[in-house]
Amino acid sequence: MNLFENIRVSISGSPVLLFLGLILILVYSIFVYKTTLPQIRIWLKSILVFIRALALILIYLLLFDPILITTTKNKIEPKNLIFIDNSKSIKFIGNNSEVNKILNLSEDLKTQVTNSELFTFSNEIKTLKNIDSLNFNNSPTQFENIIRQIKKTQNVASVTIISDGLNNQGVDITNETAQLGIPFFTIGVGDTATEKDIEVQKITANEFIYSGRKTEIEVSISNKNLTGDKAEVQLIENGKLISQQEIILSETGINRLRFSYSNETEGEHKLVINSILNGKENNIQNNTKSILVNILPSKQKIAVISGGPSADLSIIITTLSKFEDYEIFPIVQTGGNKFLNDKNDLKVIKEAEIIFLVGFPSKSTNANLLKSVFSEISNPNKSVFLAFSNNIDLDILNDYKNILPFGITQISNTFGEAQISPQNIAYSIIGNSEEIKNWEKLPPINFTKTKINPTADSQVLLIENSAQNPILFTNSTKQKFIVLNSANFWKWKIQTSEKQFQLWDNLIINSIKWLSINKDNQKFNLKTQKKVYSIGEKVMFSANYYDATFEPVNDAIIEIEISSENNSHKVVLNSLGNGLYEGEFIPNKSGKYNYKTEINNSKFSNSFIVEPVEIENIVKSSDRNFLRQLASLTNGSYFDLTNSSELSNKLNLLYENKISYNSTDNELRLSFLHLILLIVILLFTIEWLLRKIFRML
Template sequence: MFGYENINLTFSFNLIFFIISLLIIIAYSVYVYKYTLPPVSRFRRFFLAFIRIIALTLLVFIIFEPTLVLTEKKILPPVSLFFIDNSKSMQINDGSKRTEVVNRFIDDIINTDVKGEKKFYSFGSRTDAVAADSLNKLNFTEPSTNFAQIIDIIRNSDDNISTITIISDGVITDGSTPFYSAQRLGIPFFNLAVGDSSRKKDIELKNVLFNEYIYAQTPTAINAVITNNGFAGKNVSAGLYEGSNLISQKNIILDKSGVNSLSFEYTPVESGEKKIQIKVSVLDNEASALNNNKSFFVNILDNKINILLIAGSPGADLTFIKNSLTEDPNLKVNTLTQISPNRFLEQNQNLLLDSADIIYLIDYPTQNSDNGFLTKVSDKLRNKNIPLFLLLSSDVSPLKLKTIEDLLPISVTQIENNYLQVQPNPEFNESSNPLLNHSSESDWNNLPPIPQAISNIKVKPEGRVIVKTLVSGQPRSNPLIVTKNLGSKRSIVVLGNEIWRWKLQTAQKNIKLFDSFLLSSNRWLNAPDEDKKIMIRTSKKFYAAGEPIDFSAQVYDDLFNPLSDAELKLNISGPEYHDEIILSSIGNGLYEGSLSLTKNGDYKFSGQVLFDNKNLGYDNGTFNVGDVDPELLESRMNFDFLNQLSIETKGKTYVNTNTDQLIGDLIQANQDLSKEKILTSEIRLWSSEILLILVIVLFSLEWFIRKRSGML
């Protein structure tokens, strides 16, 4: 009826009540107009009764919230999707004539009568729909290959997709392998594998292992693995470069096993972000020279971190903490030991304070601590964003602790001179915390009890309790170790003293927890800022020439509320290049922008943020264009990936020479794959303005006729 399979009218209430209401309306209207004053003609009485019946019926109709349900059956023809790899790797010359194979298949499939509709897409760094008459304009220049985006396109389609065909070399250079998500689609993948999968004579720098954060003036190892096929016994040289400067070079005889491992010793001179390269010399007849080198960035930290231990009095905790920290050659540990009011055991207090990179307060400040020096400590912590470690005992003065309380994860109002003997009880969800993951839970449980002063302590919202307490083996809610990481301010508080017991009484059990905890705490406190007010990043460190370089930024005020109305200028400089771009706000303190660069080399960027004509700060970084082109590193077709993808989806993968078989299988797979789709639409009649207007018009018409007839 009217092109619909089914038309149904439903009410919010039982239909019987609507029928009863309708009968009452009819009876009432007939009764009202059976006799009128003054008397009017029978036709007029009938007409007025009819108007009232219709008006009241419509009114009740609206009250019963009627909904008109229309059901339509639609026949969906099968749709075949074709995804064509438009990345640079399709231009690799391996003798298989990749682009010719692709173009020939496109011509064949366009001119083949496959049942249903055919839709074409190109994919690389992004996936785009392509009209059939524009397929000959594909330029195979996309800087990366992302298969995961194909799944997103398919998942969001409303078409009756019958088959999916991917024409590619199967080499993924961006995103993840989509096996699981492709399998869940329930649609077969018929893939055309383009290229040569045979292994050619080649040398490849396969893996490089290094620490992302290393210290200046401290030797570190950079390890690499070199693979070869067909060059066993040949001599090559491998060089380690910092920027363009050769740091070390080694001569290697390529092993017949096909694998060589080598290690470079690298001692950075100064701090900062450095680009490191390993280059392996190129031999004649190599399939590709592009995979003979790798580049990466490392962060060089200051060579010696100055640790200042300020103690309220001489004691075992001070001695054990100092001895533990001095085991790290990258740390320079100084102490200031209070021996009387206004006096320390060591000299040059101000000089030691000024040079401190991390400050440990051990049972300090006490009631006798000098207010003037305490103010200097507070200013140093606050103005220089110096990280803080506090060991809290009953000797600490809560009143004087107020001077630095805003830097702590806790607030303290009272510390009694009474103690509980407590053992650490790490929080279950903190097992991966960098302060705890160096030791097992059993190691923590085997630690001896330490005294914890009975105190009135409140953990702040930004505080994070990572260890609570056990008293006589029973869990308590009292915190033992609390951390804070807000903006560029970090602090750790241990609510107890005599932690030297953790070292002394576990030495025979060979438990290194005490040393590991302190050294991990030190690394965490000195880690590069993760939560700066201004953060500007590139999406990655290495880009191919012409690839879009995406910048993202986050901007916050002093209270770390996001700022969305700031102006963010970004200056980019590199080889014979200098430009400035403005990053656009996308809300919630987030900004983005992009550009493309075609000249190879190292580039630097520096961003400045202005708000209300005030400079809020800046951030900077580096990236590289051209050193790494992932599309050209792997010249072999990855048949295994394409074949596994088709197996997971109950499809099939074909090689270059089997395009006719692929087309034949596509024709067969699309037979009888049309399907019915039931479309249901609901029209809420009770919310229709037309019905309300009609009710008003009918009542108005009734009133008008009654007035003209002299009726009340």
């Protein structure tokens, strides 16, 4: 509402000069008509003086650039925002009587609260124009949507929430509401009584399990008002019962149990925990929970190829053999076509995921072995750990420089002794920031006098102290490569104190982990926030995308194809900048969902599970403590649905107290108005006509 306050005129010149000019104009006009021919009556003379003076005054005023300023007072009215929970849980935990009370209260607030705006909320915010449109049929409930709407609205006096308090998707808003500085008035809906209920609360298991290896599935079962009752808990895999246990429900409300699990079949498997109560239960929707586990090949295949036996070779094989997760295939040449223990099956090179080259090639390496090894190494999908050792022949190695991540110059067959220092790189394969300083305490090793020049995109991790030559470096531009430019590194394992004893083992383990990471997965990663959802629960997809130089790609079109048993959907991810993408999907049926996409001819796929229960139906009692907390943190008030009659008065009082006013000046520059010039011309015209009519000279 705008109220007129005052009006004033501003000029750019001196008021004194303006006043003197007006006096002179008036005197001049009187003087002009003091004596006329012929003589005219006094009334006509007065009219002519007035017309002449007014015309000259208007012209004179324009010289001072007059500005007409009007001031209006603006009334700023705050808004009372009212949010009504329109989710399915309102009907699920309430009754018809409460639903009618919500409708009546909403109508009262709409008509009685000054400057109110009504909204419904669940998975989205909608303006409520007609109370009869409330159907309590949406899912899920997201209180964070209320915060977004408040932030979009200016000058909010109060926020009223009518809800059961079940925030079953999204973030906790309690901290954010306290920072808004707006009082929240909450009205609790639904039954707060705790009914008899058993729930599969949590399943804990390794996401990745090696084939044939036993692991444990830990399950947490919660109960309400069922102390001492018996229940059956089942482990089901791909629809088949695997194991079953009977439990007596604890008075603490939580039972924890373990299932032993193993599987020989590689791939992704769905595990279901199902609880069965031997008695009446009010809610069976939360008796089942699922997870997905990935069964991996039993062992990672690693080929160790050497040009001859050495202490360095022995320490690498010994270290690798300590770990059950690795299957080691050594090929050690002892001269000519002879191999240690007659193991020379070159098929293992092709089958191996990682290849260790130790002192390879040597002078005695035959052409057939050279061809087989470097043919496989040229495959960008093969990961390589190259350790020089004493018996390496750098002249032969230099013949394959086109596939190596370093250059070789000034070839020499001699080795020098060196003490090493780590580069300041935390959390690399040489350890974290606490561990890398221990590398300086290791005994000296030998390094080749040949000049080894890592490519510019390599990451140098260890150097020798005197000439700063690289000792250990990695490269992942074309393929995953780790190079250890040293001999007699067995000393790092044998001649060390107990504190440094683990540095070598950790180097090998971390190297294998780094070499095992798929490069494409580094450049592109697609995942969901979790693996198991409920019907109607929002599935959020997030992706990271980088180019060959690992610079973020922000303009890609990433389309995800989602398929279930009888349905398929497509979701296009939105770019958030910095190589990040995001999209969402809301499933309306239960089952296993597979999703996939293709980037630069590389395919990426994964899956998630949707449980056969709507998220709104999992809980059967309202969370009024949450609503009370919102009101308390914001200096508001909590009401039960039956005693909310005073709410309208409180909201109207807040509205009155928060009304504010501001004044607005509107300027009108008179010198820009053509109307004034037209008036001046009109006045002079009228004066001329009067003089003609009365035959004045």
